[in-house]
Amino acid sequence: MLISMAMRNLLRRPVQSLLAAGAVAAGLAACVWMTNFQDGSWISMLDDSMRAAAGHVVVQPVGYQESKDADLMLEDSGAIASKLAALESDGVVIRRMLVNGLLASSNNTVGVAISAVEPGPEAAVSRMPSKLIEGEWLPSGEDGERTQRRVVIGDELAKKLGVGVEDKVVLTIPADGEITALPFRVAGIFRTGNTRTDSFYAIAPLRVVQTLLPGRSDPATQVALSVPAIEAPADLIDRARAAVGTADTEVLIWQEAIPDAVTASELDKGFAMFIWAILGAIVSVGILNLLLMSLFHRTREMGVMMAVGMRPADVGKLIMLEGALLGLVGAIAGFGLGQLLTIPMVTTGIDLSQMQSAAPVSNVAIDTVIKSRFIWGKDLMWALWFFALAVGGSAWPALRAGRLEPVQALRHQ
């Protein structure tokens, strides 16, 4: 009967009850939507970071993390790659050489960042092949020097150089105090949506670029290991350090290798927590207000119920029950609404290329279309939290109701 009474009491003031439950629903829906979006973008960024900037474990020369000095190189990178590959049977090992240079066409010469990669393994982890808008990815076979001298460039860079697919460009890089150069043909043109990446970034085969550094033995800037799961095994970094760590190399987990991405994510999460705290406060105050008003209007009625024998604690429980019902209805509606609003974000996503152009994250060529994911566990936790907020918001009115003296309450008009 108490539950029935609580429901009927809420229906006595349908507009106010609807507004209070609506506040719970709207707040929860916003949190669910934001969580699904934030976690979706976070996982996407994590995935992109794995693919484009590093792996779960990154091996690079000591000092490179701070200086980004292109002269710092790992020697015998192939041996390091083999040792890393032995750590995880289903992992992918990539090698990259990151150097700065000049790319020249018959029309123009432009300063560029060269990422020299192994086309095969790189294609397995990088999004770049999928970003090609013209031409093709770098050949991964052993077809000889002519076919190996291929380069993939961004569309903005192609415009600056005035070149297209199969046009010739010349890459010049400083190496050990000298200038060396090699001609390449444009294999493909990509567009990431990140203007700085598209205008400044070129990808060439590692083996070919290595020939521009004849004084070094199988050089590379980074050797990275990626595993299929988003989160790497906890002990992977320790095993990697044991396998390939030397005085000349630093072995980093990806968070250390891309601190900007981690910081951006933490800032994002911090801001979201701030918003969620405000939403939570609004919900609690909404419930509190409704129930206090309701208590004011029903003081005499409470007095009657107490007079005929209802215990003070049970009067409080009735009020709490009303708050809980509001919370339950709001939580169910908000959870459903949040999932409904998430659907287009899961299927279509949102294009953040403009934002990414303004604020690039390290040299991560991330997917500019960010999609949400259904994070059922967290969403359910939010629903429980909002339900708890509604119940919490009813605590003070319940306490006040329980403290009513029947004699005074019966005199209330």
Place this chain on the structure above:
Amino acid sequence: MSIVSVQNAARYYDDGPVRVEALKGVDLTLEAGEFAALMGPSGSGKTTLLNLIGGLDTPSKGTVALDGQDIGTLDRTGRSDLRRDRIGFIFQSYNLVPVLTAQENTEFVMMLQGVPPKERAQRARETLASVGLAGMEDRRPSELSGGQQQRVAVARAIATKPAVVLADEPTANLDSETKADLIALMRKLNEEQGVTFLFSTHDPDVIEAARRVVRLKDGLIVSDETK
């Protein structure tokens, strides 16, 4: 043993520096099966005495006992339980729970007592029938006349078979015909079922119907007559 025993009970209210003495020390006993009225002008202490007997308030001085239980020694929950189990209340302005039907209002105190749903539903139906409201079980207070609402209040008060029913000006808001019906109903319940009634009233018809009339004035009992 008396059902109600009031000994030298006084009730003071401090209003800033002023002390209001609503009840100045009264003695009263009530036996099972009585049909008694407290009468007196406004401010004489009728409602205060009724509240003390009903455990809605505690005396500033003296004792009030119900079935031998000193109400002043009970905490709030204890007094709630005492009201629930031993006292029936009828108020001046009906005071039914508006969201509950007549049936549910009658069941309400039994629900608080933990009476099983089937049993309390049966008892509530029988009680409503005994106060002439058979067929109106599903009506809410807003769908009942004033007299019918007061009958539901009577049904709620007697359904648990309390030691005493305390009625505070039960006829004040009723027209003459309805009032006469209600008085007759309460007399009938008193005579046929032995329900003990104590009214506070200044309605001559209730006083006429009462078998014992206790008069109060300025917080003191000035006469106690049994007809």
